Amino acid sequence: MIGRIRAIASATFREAVRDKLLLLVVLFAIGLVLFSRVLGWLSVEDELKMVQDFSLTGISLLGLFLAMLVGAGSLAREVERRTVYTVLTRTATRTEFILGKYVGLVLVFWLCIVGSWLALVAWVLTWGGGAFVGATLPALVAAVVGLLFESVVLTSVALFLGSLSAPAIASVGTFVFYMVGHSTEALRELTDQGKNPDFAAAFALLYRVVPNLENVNFINATTSGRPVDWVSLGLGGVSAAVWAAVFLAGAVALFRKRQF
Amino acid sequence: MFDPRFWLVVGGVAAAAALQGPLGQTNADRRRNDFRYTPDADVARVLSLGHRSTLANTIWLRGLPDFAREFRDKKLKKRWLAGVFDVVTELEPGFFTAYWFGSTYLTLVDRDDTAAIELLESGCRRMLAIEEEDGQEYYITTRLHIELGMTYYMWSKDKEKALEALEFATRRPDCDALTRNMVVAMKMDEGEDLVALTYAATNLDSPNRNVREKAEEDFERTKMRMVRREARRFLETHTREPVSIAELREFAPGVPELIWDGAEMDADGVFAFPKHAATELRATLHGAEYAARIYRDNHDEWPPLEWLTTPGWDPDRPNGLGTLPRPPAGQAWHFDPATGKASVIDLPQ
Numbered sequence: 237m238i239g240r241i242r243a244i245a246s247a248t249f250r251e252a253v254r255d256k257l258l259l260l261v262v263l264f265a266i267g268l269v270l271f272s273r274v275l276g277w278l279s280v281e282d283e284l285k286m287v288q289d290f291s292l293t294g295i296s297l298l299g300l301f302l303a304m305l306v307g308a309g310s311l312a313r314e315v316e317r318r319t320v321y322t323v324l325t326r327t328a329t330r331t332e333f334i335l336g337k338y339v340g341l342v343l344v345f346w347l348c349i350v351g352s353w354l355a356l357v358a359w360v361l362t363w364g365g366g367a368f369v370g371a372t373l374p375a376l377v378a379a380v381v382g383l384l385f386e387s388v389v390l391t392s393v394a395l396f397l398g399s400l401s402a403p404a405i406a407s408v409g410t411f412v413f414y415m416v417g418h419s420t421e422a423l424r425e426l427t428d429q430g431k432n433p434d435f436a437a438a439f440a441l442l443y444r445v446v447p448n449l450e451n452v453n454f455i456n457a458t459t460s461g462r463p464v465d466w467v468s469l470g471l472g473g474v475s476a477a478v479w480a481a482v483f484l485a486g487a488v489a490l491f492r493k494r495q496f
Numbered sequence: 497m498f499d500p501r502f503w504l505v506v507g508g509v510a511a512a513a514a515l516q517g518p519l520g521q522t523n524a525d526r527r528r529n530d531f532r533y534t535p536d537a538d539v540a541r542v543l544s545l546g547h548r549s550t551l552a553n554t555i556w557l558r559g560l561p562d563f564a565r566e567f568r569d570k571k572l573k574k575r576w577l578a579g580v581f582d583v584v585t586e587l588e589p590g591f592f593t594a595y596w597f598g599s600t601y602l603t604l605v606d607r608d609d610t611a612a613i614e615l616l617e618s619g620c621r622r623m624l625a626i627e628e629e630d631g632q633e634y635y636i637t638t639r640l641h642i643e644l645g646m647t648y649y650m651w652s653k654d655k656e657k658a659l660e661a662l663e664f665a666t667r668r669p670d671c672d673a674l675t676r677n678m679v680v681a682m683k684m685d686e687g688e689d690l691v692a693l694t695y696a697a698t699n700l701d702s703p704n705r706n707v708r709e710k711a712e713e714d715f716e717r718t719k720m721r722m723v724r725r726e727a728r729r730f731l732e733t734h735t736r737e738p739v740s741i742a743e744l745r746e747f748a749p750g751v752p753e754l755i756w757d758g759a760e761m762d763a764d765g766v767f768a769f770p771k772h773a774a775t776e777l778r779a780t781l782h783g784a785e786y787a788a789r790i791y792r793d794n795h796d797e798w799p800p801l802e803w804l805t806t807p808g809w810d811p812d813r814p815n816g817l818g819t820l821p822r823p824p825a826g827q828a829w830h831f832d833p834a835t836g837k838a839s840v841i842d843l844p845q
Contacts, residue, residue, distance in 0.1 A: 278557050281593045286553050293550040418546035426538050453546040460549070460590045461634055462626070 244336025252344040268294030291356040299387040307394030309403035353380040375458040382452040385476040392483035399490040417449035447479040537586035552587035578611040589622040609651035616644040641665040716772035722755040784838040798833040
């Protein structure tokens with residue numbers, strides 16, 4: 237089973253790497269990293285802080301766009317090209333097919349995220365930010381690890397939605413998921429201390445049942461000088477893995493029922 | 497020669513460009529009193545999708561050009577920009593530039609520091625809450641208290657509140673020597689010599705040699721100032737100089753005993769403070785070596801002694817760090833270009 241998953245993952249990885257769309261999205265992220273220097277110049281001070289903040293947001297968007305544009309349509313592409321028939325008529329099961337696709341996509345997304353992150357570090361170093369990177373390195377590492385965890389969830393959601401609906405709808409759904417996943421905590425805070433009591437129950441419920449992507453968002457801590465809470469990051473990673481398993485199980489269930 | 501559609505495109509672009517001039521002017525006039533929507537901090541937190549510091553940066557960068565933008569209703573502009581600073585700092589409580597630049601702007605725009613103090617006080621509160629949560633101190637909290645204290649001191653002229661904020665900063669190890677010396681001077685003015693000396697002694701046991709030596713210099717200077725103050729009081733009371741340290745000590749029994757340590761009076765009745773002189777000399781020599789190192793970094797060679805001692809000695813390589821004061825009596829400055837070490841040497845008799 238592992239061998240078959242590995243073979244599908246490897247094929248997915250190779251296929252995704254050759255995808256021009258992926259190249260375009262990565263170029264967008266690296267472009268944003270480079271452009272962030274211009275935003276730094278516009279600032280009064282804190283030039284490297286601007287570079288770091290905007291770049292990390294760009295890398296987070298990279299993870300989202302990859303899931304939306306590459307992940308959400310990957311199953312549909314296999315069906316469209318009829319490669320799915322070749323794979324499934326051999327010894328691979330539908331579960332193995334989904335898991336293989338997932339692993340391949342996650343690996344290629346991780347590669348893109350880590351590559352963009354290295355570009356960010358190199359860019360800051362180019363502008364004499366050695367001391368700055370040195371001081372913020374643990375937080376920078378925590379931020380990118382958080383983004384990798386986020387990518388794990390987003391890819392599973394994209395695959396789940398991709399097995400449920402058309403690629404365009406799956407892409408929009410992944411985008412909405414990203415927005416909601418990053419907002420539930422702030423929405424709950426809106427109702428803190430008796431504010432907006434009408435919405436309090438709804439936001440509290442939303443907070444519980446929707447995966448909270450803020451659990452693994454450590455971007456805000458990179459330039460604040462606050463220590464990294466590695467335990468929280470680890471727990472956030474566990475939470476991300478659990479949610480990814482849930483969405484993958486859903487994707488497998490839907491894919492198994494699908495008629496070709 | 498060309499397709500008529502080509503001329504249509506060219507004509508269209510030319511017409512649009514010609515129209516943009518007057519339209520741009522109309523837009524500028526229309527926006528004289530136009531402020532941009534800035535969401536409430538709670539809403540901004542939701543809109544940020546978790547990227548709070550990036551949204552704070554964005555709002556900050558968007559607001560920067562508006563500092564200088566002409567605005568018909570200045571009060572409205574100030575109120576709006578105060579809101580911008582509040583949202584930015586609420587999204588990122590440690591964004592010191594926003595506090596610093598924002599509070600300066602809010603004060604200078606109409607010489608009223610109320611909004612600036614509100615901004616700085618909210619910053620102090622936010623940072624103290626974060627420190628309590630994290631169980632550790634942050635330098636920004638110290639800087640915010642210094643800014644708050646200086647705003648009270650310079651604009652509100654509220655010495656009591658200024659001292660309260662500055663004292664808070666002074667009690668923290670990362671407070672700069674300038675602020676600490678200011679608090680020491682203010683405490684001396686209030687007659688609280690012991691407190692002043694305690695603040696001056698804050699970093700005497702610092703493991704960092706530079707910090708420790710600076711603290712020693714400041715501490716000795718504080719003692720010297722106290723002795724000189726008592727000497728002035730003696731002169732006012734007795735209309736003559738004290739003849740000895742013992743007489744001055746007897747005149748001022750209330751001052752801490754510590755200040756007399758290191759004070760001397762020579763045969764001509766002039767006060768001398770050898771300990772202070774030694775610490776000051778050491779600081780001067782360190783400063784000279786630091787300046788020489790900068791010179792070497794810029795020009796790949798050590799400077800000649802004259803560059804350190806004579807203003808304008810090399811017009812092509814001006815000494816922007818200031819020049820050395822006069823050396824101690826009977827001595828001269830010496831600089832070893834082989835090692836970059838500065839020292840004083842005795843002049844030949």
